[in-house]
Amino acid sequence: MSEKIIVRFRAVGDAPLLKSPVFKVDGNKEFSTLINGLKIKLKQCSNLHFYINNSFSPSPDEIINNLYKCFGSGGELQVNYANMPAYG
Amino acid sequence: MVLYKLMYTNVYNKHYAVGLLYDIFENSQNSEKSILPWEITIHFSDFPKNKLLKFKNLDTLKDTYFTTLKESDYMRYGNANKIMCLSLEDQSSLWNSLCKLDFKNFWNINSKLLANTPWLNISARIYYNNTVIQERFVDINEEGITLKNLILSWCSEDFNENSNFDNYRFILHGLNISIDTPLLWLGQYLSYPDNWLHIVIKQIKE
Numbered sequence: 140m141s142e143k144i145i146v147r148f149r150a151v152g153d154a155p156l157l158k159s160p161v162f163k164v165d166g167n168k169e170f171s172t173l174i175n176g177l178k179i180k181l182k183q184c185s186n187l188h189f190y191i192n193n194s195f196s197p198s199p200d201e202i203i204n205n206l207y208k209c210f211g212s213g214g215e216l217q218v219n220y221a222n223m224p225a226y227g
Numbered sequence: 228m229v230l231y232k233l234m235y236t237n238v239y240n241k242h243y244a245v246g247l248l249y250d251i252f253e254n255s256q257n258s259e260k261s262i263l264p265w266e267i268t269i270h271f272s273d274f275p276k277n278k279l280l281k282f283k284n285l286d287t288l289k290d291t292y293f294t295t296l297k298e299s300d301y302m303r304y305g306n307a308n309k310i311m312c313l314s315l316e317d318q319s320s321l322w323n324s325l326c327k328l329d330f331k332n333f334w335n336i337n338s339k340l341l342a343n344t345p346w347l348n349i350s351a352r353i354y355y356n357n358t359v360i361q362e363r364f365v366d367i368n369e370e371g372i373t374l375k376n377l378i379l380s381w382c383s384e385d386f387n388e389n390s391n392f393d394n395y396r397f398i399l400h401g402l403n404i405s406i407d408t409p410l411l412w413l414g415q416y417l418s419y420p421d422n423w424l425h426i427v428i429k430q431i432k433e
Contacts, residue, residue: 169278171277171278174277175277191298191301192301194297194298194301194306194307195294195295195297195298195301195307196294197298198242198280198291198295199242199278199279199280200241200242200278201359201361202358202359202361205359205360205361205362208361208362208363209302209348209361209362209363210301224290226307226311
């Protein structure tokens, strides 16, 4: 059974913007799926840093659905991406 | 101390603490199936960079540790302010005491991260049937809440009030934990150094 999760990407600082920042993804996949997907979309493979709710970087092996259940709000999971380390 | 063991075999691309890997793989109830000592295959090429964080130096480990701490902080309090507000001195003292296994100094700082109640949630993960369960658990501050309440809530497909819990082992730090242990107490005193409770459930009888 695959549960679709709505993920909203937000650029931090001077990170490149996405044309459409909202994606529906398979909640059973690992967070690394989002990292790799965004790297392809932005055609940028290095120096990208990912955060949930402007706070922390989840481990690449965390399950997207678990992140959504714990940190999602308003029916979506917010993922911030930056060109350099942010948030201390 | 190696907090994160970066194992990379064909089957296991995870950033798990070595003690957690032990709890997942040990099989003390069945010595024939025991896999100790571990056979570890080391690869020198084809690093799975899409799955694992590459270990560059000790700072990689330190950054990973602190961001994991932030995540657990966010879980308990709804923000990562307790970590963000630690002074640089406290941050380095926390990290250095962890590296040197300095229990007293570690807890001088770490107690600041766990002591304040009420919590919004428990920062816990349950490893059961090859899945990781991690959800919100807002009942954490209620009187008399135990590990059993958490399992009934998170594993409701397999456990209910009538389940025979004796058919299962609930493992934390290599110990079998009673399901009647108060949950908040577990969170404050038996969390891993990243302030997460990593609880493994194993079925021992049908």
